[in-house]
Amino acid sequence: MSDDRTFVIIGASQAGGWVANTLRNEGFEGKVILLGEEPYLPYERPPLSKAALLGEVTVDSTYFWQQEALDEANIEVRLNTKATAIDREAKEVVIEGDDRIAYDKLAITTGARVRELPIDGAQLPGVFYLRTMEDTLAIREAVKEGSTAMIVGGGWIGLECAATLTKLGCKSVVVEALDRLCARAITPEISDWLLQFHLGNGVDIRLNTGVEKFEGDGKLERAVLAGGENIDCSIAVVGIGVIPNAEIAAEAGLDTDDGIVVDDHARTSDPDIFAAGDVANHPNDLLGRRLRLESYENAQNQGITAGKAMLDKAESYAEIPWFWSDQFDVNLQMIGVPENWDETATRGDPAKNEFVTFYLKNGVIDGAISINNPRDLRFGKRLMQANKTVSVADLSNPDIKMQALLKG
Ligand SMILES: Cc1cc2nc3c(=O)[nH]c(=O)nc-3n(C[C@H](O)[C@H](O)[C@H](O)COP(=O)(O)OP(=O)(O)OC[C@H]3O[C@@H](n4cnc5c(N)ncnc54)[C@H](O)[C@@H]3O)c2cc1C
Structure with missing residues (x-):
């Protein structure tokens, strides 16, 4: 069955790319237009301060999807194209040069810019x-x-x-x-x-x-x-932080507050407009508060949530935040946003650059940071998801396997 609707996405990067691909993966047959201000196809930013800065990777290899894959999915990507306004009454996006693109549904994935x-x-x-x-x-x-x-x-x-x-x-x-x-x-x-x-x-x-x-x-x-x-x-x-690119939403009268305010389905205050990624300020039930995340996993998974929500396949986005960083020979990973913890437990040896520190609130893991130990962090995430009560003594004891704590 053909679909004559047009879904437009402002911001052709990680979150926007995932919105577009999710629309296709979920069977949307209408038009998908991805507008990007930059001259490149959606690319991964983590290598920018790591392998790409070292000169170890080519620009093309940072693309999430090559042009052929986007063509095959019939996703129209317009690069070097900046959206300047959203006319909600006419349901049109205004682009530089004053051209207008009509939308049935719109996603804003404009990310953030440097301070x-x-x-x-x-x-x-x-x-x-x-x-x-x-x-x-x-x-x-x-x-x-x-x-x-x-x-x-x-x-x-x-x-x-x-x-x-x-x-x-x-x-x-x-x-x-x-x-x-x-x-x-x-x-x-x-x-x-x-x-x-x-x-x-x-x-x-x-x-x-x-x-x-x-x-x-x-x-x-x-x-x-x-x-x-x-x-x-x-x-x-x-590198002194970023500012969410939320002005285009605010000027169109959408709710903004340190980013574009969305619900757990990536819906803004306009039922036909969605937002995801670094620009979106969303509620997280697991943390019990709103937040705006600047992380790879959030851009991808919230983009997927937004794509599904645009097709009325609402799926609540509530994940434990996860982030990583690579510095010299260290891989650091973090889950949660540890705050107000009352106990900490360290597993492994900080002097050997291999350990995890867990932060506990009322006996439950509230967050953790690992240095060269992603495996124990993963188990910590499962314990956190399961809301399991664990003791500092058990978490710190290398003779007790993390798997055993999950079963206990
Ligand atoms: C150097 C660097 C290293 C990083 N390393 C890590 C890491 O190790 N681990 C991790 O978890 N995360 C990391 N991140 C964070 C992660 O890359 C971001 O969270 C992610 O890129 C956010 O994706 P996004 O699509 O929401 O926004 P962005 O990537 O900011 O993309 C937004 C896009 O929208 C475009 N745009 C904005 N306004 C308009 C407009 N009006 N019209 C058209 N286009 C517009 C922008 O040009 C941009 O291309 C890193 C980020 C950077 C910059």
Whole structure:
């Protein structure tokens, strides 16, 4: 049976790509149009600060779907196409140049953009941000072995960048305004572990400080830190967080609050408009609150939920958040958003760079962080999902298998 409806998706990246593919996987036969501002097919961002920055992968290999697969699925991808407004009354998306595309249903997967550093010299050539493939290619081009790279921000992007640029032969200097690394995301002990780990790998880290200005004659030559210290550097990468691209939704009158407000089916305050990924502020029953996640798994799975909801195949999106990061030879993984825990249990040996720390609230796992131990973390996730009561003594005891705790 033919379907003459058109479903439009604004934002041709991970979440948007999954919306489009889910529509097809679920049998939608109408028109699917994916609008993307960037010049590339939907690509994976995690390699941007890792393998792609190291130069180990090609641009094409980061694509979620090659052009042939998108053609085969009859997904129309319009690249270099920015949506500028949503006319909800006419049910049209306005694109740059004032063309309009009519939609029956619309998904907004516009992700997030970098927060800019409002200091003198931030516009100098040599000062970079890291969000897009273009950013990675530009940084790679500018990296000089043996020179100093200044990293502003000791969060995930900053630390991954510090590790990768060190591997490329740079001296990486990280400045972080707060008193510990990744303070928004992880617990103080893991921040401290990360600090020692990076120092041990030759990264220079300065906490409780910031860059006051960048200086140079036509290009970046030095960073002046708060307090006056000058650090000569040839490049700087700023990683101080992102801002959700929710303006297009807010201007169209949709509810927004740190992102586009959606329900557990990725529905916005307009029944014909959906949102998913980094831009979506959603409720999570397991955590008992709303949140906006900036993670790979969320972009994929919430995109799938949105695609199904557009076809009225509503499926509640409630997953335990999961995130990973790779830095030097360490794979860090995190489940949940640990907060207000009353006990912790560590399994493994932090000194050997292989352990998991569990955070418990009333005897139940509330979150966990693993360093080079994804297996125990996976079992921890199952314990968390099952809401199982476990003791610190059992969790910390390497002689008791995690599987046994699930059965117990
Ligand atoms: C360098 C880097 C490393 C990362 N590493 C990890 C990791 O190790 N582990 C992990 O879990 N997560 C990681 N992430 C996070 C993960 O990649 C993101 O959560 C994910 O990309 C979000 O996908 P998204 O589709 O929601 O948004 P985005 O990827 O931000 O995509 C949104 C797209 O919409 C486009 N767009 C915006 N506005 C418009 C408009 N008006 N018209 C048309 N197009 C528009 C944008 O150009 C962009 O292409 C990393 C992110 C970065 C940047």
